[in-house]
Amino acid sequence: MRVRPRRNRKSDTIRKMVEETQLNVANLIYPIFLQAEGLPKHPIQSLPGQYRLNINDMLKEIEECLSLGLTSFDIFPAVPDQLKDTTATYGLDAENFYLNAIRKIKEKFPSVTIMSDVAMDPYSSDGHDGLVENGEILNDKTLEILAEMALVQAQAGVDIIGPSDMMDGRVGIIRDKLDSAGYTNTSIMSYTAKYASAYYGPFRDALESAPKAGDKKTYQMNPANKREALIEADLDEVEGADFLMVKPALCYLDVIHLLKENSNLPIAAYNVSGEYAMLMAACEKGWLNYELAMEEMLLSIRRAGADVILSYFAKDYARLKQL
Numbered sequence: 001m002r003v004r005p006r007r008n009r010k011s012d013t014i015r016k017m018v019e020e021t022q023l024n025v026a027n028l029i030y031p032i033f034l035q036a037e038g039l040p041k042h043p044i045q046s047l048p049g050q051y052r053l054n055i056n057d058m059l060k061e062i063e064e065c066l067s068l069g070l071t072s073f074d075i076f077p078a079v080p081d082q083l084k085d086t087t088a089t090y091g092l093d094a095e096n097f098y099l100n101a102i103r104k105i106k107e108k109f110p111s112v113t114i115m116s117d118v119a120m121d122p123y124s125s126d127g128h129d130g131l132v133e134n135g136e137i138l139n140d141k142t143l144e145i146l147a148e149m150a151l152v153q154a155q156a157g158v159d160i161i162g163p164s165d166m167m168d169g170r171v172g173i174i175r176d177k178l179d180s181a182g183y184t185n186t187s188i189m190s191y192t193a194k195y196a197s198a199y200y201g202p203f204r205d206a207l208e209s210a211p212k213a214g215d216k217k218t219y220q221m222n223p224a225n226k227r228e229a230l231i232e233a234d235l236d237e238v239e240g241a242d243f244l245m246v247k248p249a250l251c252y253l254d255v256i257h258l259l260k261e262n263s264n265l266p267i268a269a270y271n272v273s274g275e276y277a278m279l280m281a282a283c284e285k286g287w288l289n290y291e292l293a294m295e296e297m298l299l300s301i302r303r304a305g306a307d308v309i310l311s312y313f314a315k316d317y318a319r320l321k322q323l
C-alpha cells in the first residue's frame with residue numbers, strides 16, 4: 001500500500017495542519033428572546049438554557065457574551081397577547097419595548113451588532129407572518145407593513161434587518177424604504193430559503209407566536225424543494241439583500257451548499273430551535289456528549305458552506321473556544 005490516508009491523521013498537529021474547515025466565534029449570531037420590562041427571567045421549557053429576558057437581564061447577558069468574544073445578536077420579542085392585533089400595530093410603534101431595548105443596547109454597547117426580525121407574527125393576533133383576510137395571507141398588503149417595521153427598526157439602530165416572513169418582493173420594498181429614508185448603510189439578511197418546518201416548534205413556544213389557524217405552507221417553502229431556493233436567491237440578490245439565509249440548517253445542508261455554489265453573497269444558516277432542542281434532549285438523557293455533538297453540528301453547517309451561523313449554541317461555543 002503506497003497510499004495511506006491515515007498518515008495525515010497521525011497526530012494532533014498534522015490533523016490541525018490539514019483541517020479544511022474552521023469555525024470562529026466571529027461567524028456566529030446568537031438569537032435571544034426579549035420580553036417586556038420588569039418581567040422576571042423566564043426559562044423556555046423546550047429550549048433548556050435559553051430564557052426570555054427583560055432589558056436589564058438582556059444587558060447583563062450581552063455583557064457576558066461580549067466577554068466571551070461573542071458580539072452579534074438576533075433579538076426576538078415576546079409580545080403579550082393584549083398588544084397583538086390583526087395588523088401588527090405594536091410592531092410599528094417606535095416606543096414599543098423591542099425598539100426601546102435596541103436603543104438601550106446600542107447606547108450601552110455601541111460595538112455590538114444587532115440583527116432584528118421583520119415579520120408580523122410576534123405582533124399579530126393571527127400568529128401569521130403576513131396579513132390574514134378570510135383565511136388568506138395577503139402578500140402585497142403585508143409588504144407595506146413590513147417596510148414600515150424595517151424602517152422603525154433601522155431608526156432604533158438595528159445593524160442587520162432580518163426579513164423572516166417569506167412574502168414575495170419584501171427585500172426590494174424594504175431596501176427602497178430604508179434608502180429613501182437615508183438608511184443606506186443598514187444591511188438586510190434575507191431569510192431566502194425558509195422552509196415550512198416542524199423544527200420551529202420550540203421558538204413558537206418561546207414567543208407564544210404559533211399560528212391561530214392553518215399553517216405557513218403558502219409562504220414558507222416546501223421541504224421537498226431545492227431548485228426553488230435558487231429562484232428565491234436570484235430575487236433576493238437583485239432586490240438588494242446583503243446576505244442570503246437558509247433555514248433550518250441541518251435538514252437543509254444541501255440547500256446551503258447549493259446557494260454557496262450559486263451566489264457570491266455571504267451565505268447564512270439558521271440552526272433553529274428544534275435542532276437545538278433535539279440535541280439538548282439527547283444530552284439530558286446522557287445519550288450524547290454535549291460539547292462534541294454541538295461542535296460537530298456547527299462544523300457541518302459551516303462545511304456545507306455557511307459563512308454565518310445563527311445558533312442557540314453560540315454562547316456555549318464561544319465559552320468552549322475560550323477554554
Ligand code: PBG
Nearest residue numbers: 119121164199200203272273274
Ligand atoms: C418568525 C420566525 C420564526 C423563526 C424565526 N423567525 C418562526 C416561524 O417562522 O414560525 C424560527 C426560529 C427558530 O425556530 O429557531 N417569522
